[in-house]
Amino acid sequence: MLGLGASGPALAIGLAFAALGFSDSVLLARGATVSAKPAADPCAKIAGQTFVLPADAFACQKSFPFNQTLRSNVLEVVSRVFDFYTFEEYYLRSPPPFQESTSNIRGELDRISKAHYATDYDFNRDLYDFAHQLNDGHTAWFPACYNSFQNLLPAPIVSLEVNGTQNVFIIPDLVEFISLVGTNYTSFFDKIGFDWKRLAGAKVLSIAGRNAYDYVDHIATTASGNYLDHGVRVNSVFSSYRIVNTDFSQRFGDLAGPVFVDQNSLTFTLIPVGSTREETVEIPFFATFVGMPFTDKASFWANNCAANSATNGVDLKTQQGQQRQTPHIQTGPTSRPPAKGVIMDLSAIKAVALPPTFQPTLPQVNASAGVIKSYILPDKKTGVMFVGSFEGDFVQFQTDTVSAVDAFQKAGVSRVLIDLTDNGGGFVCLGEFLHQYLAGSNFGYAGFQSTARGNPLAVKLVANNIALNLTNTNYSPANWQFLNGTAFDETHNYMDPTEPLVVNGVSNPTSQRFGDICTPFNVPVPATPPFDLSQVAIVSNGDCASTCAMFSTVMNERHGTKFAVFGGKPGENVEFKGMAGNQVLEWADIDTEIKTANLKNDPLAPPDLLVNANFRHNWRTAWSYFDETRPIAYVSELPKLRFAYTPETYNNPQNLWTFAATQLFK
Ligand SMILES: *[C@@H]1O[C@H](CO)[C@@H](O)[C@H](O)[C@H]1NC(C)=O
Numbered sequence: 144m145l146g147l148g149a150s151g152p153a154l155a156i157g158l159a160f161a162a163l164g165f166s167d168s169v170l171l172a173r174g175a176t177v178s179a180k181p182a183a184d185p186c187a188k189i190a191g192q193t194f195v196l197p198a199d200a201f202a203c204q205k206s207f208p209f210n211q212t213l214r215s216n217v218l219e220v221v222s223r224v225f226d227f228y229t230f231e232e233y234y235l236r237s238p239p240p241f242q243e244s245t246s247n248i249r250g251e252l253d254r255i256s257k258a259h260y261a262t263d264y265d266f267n268r269d270l271y272d273f274a275h276q277l278n279d280g281h282t283a284w285f286p287a288c289y290n291s292f293q294n295l296l297p298a299p300i301v302s303l304e305v306n307g308t309q310n311v312f313i314i315p316d317l318v319e320f321i322s323l324v325g326t327n328y329t330s331f332f333d334k335i336g337f338d339w340k341r342l343a344g345a346k347v348l349s350i351a352g353r354n355a356y357d358y359v360d361h362i363a364t365t366a367s368g369n370y371l372d373h374g375v376r377v378n379s380v381f382s383s384y385r386i387v388n389t390d391f392s393q394r395f396g397d398l399a400g401p402v403f404v405d406q407n408s409l410t411f412t413l414i415p416v417g418s419t420r421e422e423t424v425e426i427p428f429f430a431t432f433v434g435m436p437f438t439d440k441a442s443f444w445a446n447n448c449a450a451n452s453a454t455n456g457v458d459l460k461t462q463q464g465q466q467r468q469t470p471h472i473q474t475g476p477t478s479r480p481p482a483k484g485v486i487m488d489l490s491a492i493k494a495v496a497l498p499p500t501f502q503p504t505l506p507q508v509n510a511s512a513g514v515i516k517s518y519i520l521p522d523k524k525t526g527v528m529f530v531g532s533f534e535g536d537f538v539q540f541q542t543d544t545v546s547a548v549d550a551f552q553k554a555g556v557s558r559v560l561i562d563l564t565d566n567g568g569g570f571v572c573l574g575e576f577l578h579q580y581l582a583g584s585n586f587g588y589a590g591f592q593s594t595a596r597g598n599p600l601a602v603k604l605v606a607n608n609i610a611l612n613l614t615n616t617n618y619s620p621a622n623w624q625f626l627n628g629t630a631f632d633e634t635h636n637y638m639d640p641t642e643p644l645v646v647n648g649v650s651n652p653t654s655q656r657f658g659d660i661c662t663p664f665n666v667p668v669p670a671t672p673p674f675d676l677s678q679v680a681i682v683s684n685g686d687c688a689s690t691c692a693m694f695s696t697v698m699n700e701r702h703g704t705k706f707a708v709f710g711g712k713p714g715e716n717v718e719f720k721g722m723a724g725n726q727v728l729e730w731a732d733i734d735t736e737i738k739t740a741n742l743k744n745d746p747l748a749p750p751d752l753l754v755n756a757n758f759r760h761n762w763r764t765a766w767s768y769f770d771e772t773r774p775i776a777y778v779s780e781l782p783k784l785r786f787a788y789t790p791e792t793y794n795n796p797q798n799l800w801t802f803a804a805t806q807l808f809k
């Protein structure tokens with residue numbers, strides 16, 4: 144059976160689109176009329192299909208009534224996890240230039256606990272939006288039930304400078320890019336007679352009735368989340384090149400690839416390439432399924448929405464708990480869960496490739512199958528390391544770095560350009576590794592001063608870790624060190640006493656300050672810098688999350704490294720980092736800490752979640768070297784250079800590096 148477009152409503156909407164030339168609001172009314180005839184089981188209707196009409200997906204998601212038991216359970220978990228959130232009080236009055244993120248977290252939770260919702264979706268959506276708009280990708284609500292589809296518009300946008308002026312455009316490589324989504328996607332548009340190919344490179348004047356850049360700001364404010372800095376969020380609205388897993392990819396961007404399926408179309412005013420005439424085009428969305436297979440409403444709930452064996456944490460002291468743990472990384476004397484600082488970008492689940500014609504044509508030095516791709520530019524002086532993330536194979540990241548640096552040195556390269564575009568972070572210790580490798584081991588500790596929140600349950604967690612001799616947990620003193628580099632004794636209680644911290648007039652005690660233990664690394668690190676550090680520069684689009692933000696910040700704060708950020712909206716700043724906590728704990732992680740420390744029955748402990756979801760939080764703060772009273776997340780650190788993307792560079796990393804080398808190494 145053909146999986147898409149074969150149903151009656153799709154055809155009806157297709158005819159409507161064809162008949163009305165895509166620009167009449169009757170169209171949507173007609174589409175809505177068609178799908179308003181409720182199927183007996185709205186989920187059965189779309190079962191087994193890889194691509195579906197957003198309205199059909201939405202009907203399935205909205206078919207579950209609001210349930211007070213689930214709300215109470217979720218809000219109890221969320222509220223008690225917020226007790227561990229290191230940035231809570233900063234939100235009462237977010238310091239400039241991050242004012243947009245100001246939020247009264249407890250007030251919002253109270254509002255959500257009392258609001259009237261018709262459906263379970265409505266409750267979850269409100270909670271998602273509130274948490275997402277804290278603009279800290281480490282702290283967010285991910286309900287698997289409602290993150291089970293992704294809406295895709297065949298019109299991703301970028302901001303490009305052409306003839307000296309910046310404008311919003313539909314991506315010029317639209318045909319190459321959208322074709323890679325597959326014929327199950329594109330045949331839908333063929334069927335309804337919508338010619339998306341003619342939109343490639345069109346100049347966009349307005350979207351949904353607003354000036355194009357204003358609409359981009361609107362998406363950055365209401366939908367993008369993840370990054371404290373507004374300018375960084377603007378760049379995540381646009382399409383961009385990136386590495387997902389170990390492959391070159393192009394991101395749809397938050398305008399064209401939203402997480403929710405509540406939009407059926409978006410109206411653009413644009414001027415197609417080769418035309419001078421402004422036209423209004425209603426562009427339809429078509430959604431892709433990214434959840435677990437189901438056959439009907441009951442199995443959709445069971446497989447996507449109800450808690451499963453991986454939802455909640457485990458007691459690591461039991462055999463079962465030990466088996467469920469991910470492999471530990473050997474970091475110094477003990478083995479512990481690897482500290483991570485990483486974004487959760489749902490758009491990476493079904494990533495689309497960067498069309499091969501835009502991928503680098505230079506040979507990779509020491510061809511790596513890992514997250515780092517390295518090249519020597521034709522000038523023979525510049526080595527490039529495109530560091531796609533700090534995730535993946537922990538050891539290969541290090542051996543790839545060694546290989547790249549060796550190859551650069553052998554070739555007589557004198558300057559190094561590091562590309563961190565769309566780097567979502569990963570292992571905290573790999574960020575410290577890359578800095579250490581470039582700065583040399585003589586430089587010493589490559590991390591930040593760090594703290595966790597000293598709430599009453601956290602105080603008990605450390606005390607119980609010591610009493611139970613735990614070493615394989617995050618709260619165990621065995622896994623941290625004094626700021627002078629001496630490891631904590633296994634019985635060193637770094638929460639006794641807690642240290643006072645007052646933020647926005649509210650007391651929020653923290654742990655004593657401590658450092659990461661990342662050494663020894665798996666490869667030998669040179670004692671001194673392999674390249675003159677003044678000849679190391681960094682480019683990105685600012686969407687550099689977490690471990691990437693920490694690596695960038697340490698390069699800026701300790702070495703004054705030259706940064707160039709590309710893209711953004713003309714006239715608006717873009718920071719080179721936008722999500723700069725020190726470590727994230729997923730819901731299952733903090734629950735595992737609580738269960739392993741025998742505190743699950745403590746009155747302050749959260750219950751198990753009844754639904755399949757994750758409420759992650761920023762568990763540790765990294766403090767700035769510039770000002771040890773401020774988290775790096777709240778220190779504005781702007782790049783020295785800012786460039787617009789051009790049609791030659793926005794999707795072509797090699798062209799971008801070639802240009803950047805001429806600007807950064809003058
Ligand atoms: C296209 O859709 C059909 C039916 O849903 C499915 O069997 C097939 O695997 C899909 N193809 C791709 C490439 O996803």
Ligand SMILES: *[C@@H]1O[C@H](CO)[C@@H](O)[C@H](O)[C@H]1NC(C)=O
Pocket residue numbers: 210211212213753
């Ligand atoms: C609400 O959810 C709980 C927990 O899953 C379930 O036991 C109960 O039956 C649900 N209530 C309704 C009215 O569906």
Ligand SMILES: *[C@@H]1O[C@H](CO)[C@@H](O)[C@H](O)[C@H]1NC(C)=O
Pocket residue numbers: 305306346
């Ligand atoms: C840029 O200038 C060229 C030559 O004058 C012109 O053909 C082209 O349409 C211009 N492009 C835009 C987007 O203004």
Ligand SMILES: *[C@@H]1O[C@H](CO)[C@@H](O)[C@H](O)[C@H]1NC(C)=O
Pocket residue numbers: 508509510545546547549550
């Ligand atoms: C790759 O790097 C390793 C380690 O530096 C080196 O031994 C090897 O010769 C390199 N291979 C190539 C093809 O350059």
Ligand SMILES: *[C@@H]1O[C@H](CO)[C@@H](O)[C@H](O)[C@H]1NC(C)=O
Pocket residue numbers: 610611612
């Ligand atoms: C923890 O270690 C100490 C010292 O080795 C020992 O006395 C104590 O019994 C251990 N506690 C547990 C719960 O294993």
Ligand SMILES: *[C@@H]1O[C@H](CO)[C@@H](O)[C@H](O)[C@H]1NC(C)=O
Pocket residue numbers: 625627628629
């Ligand atoms: C580091 O600091 C701790 C705590 O103040 C102290 O006990 C330890 O001796 C120091 N280590 C060194 C090498 O100075």
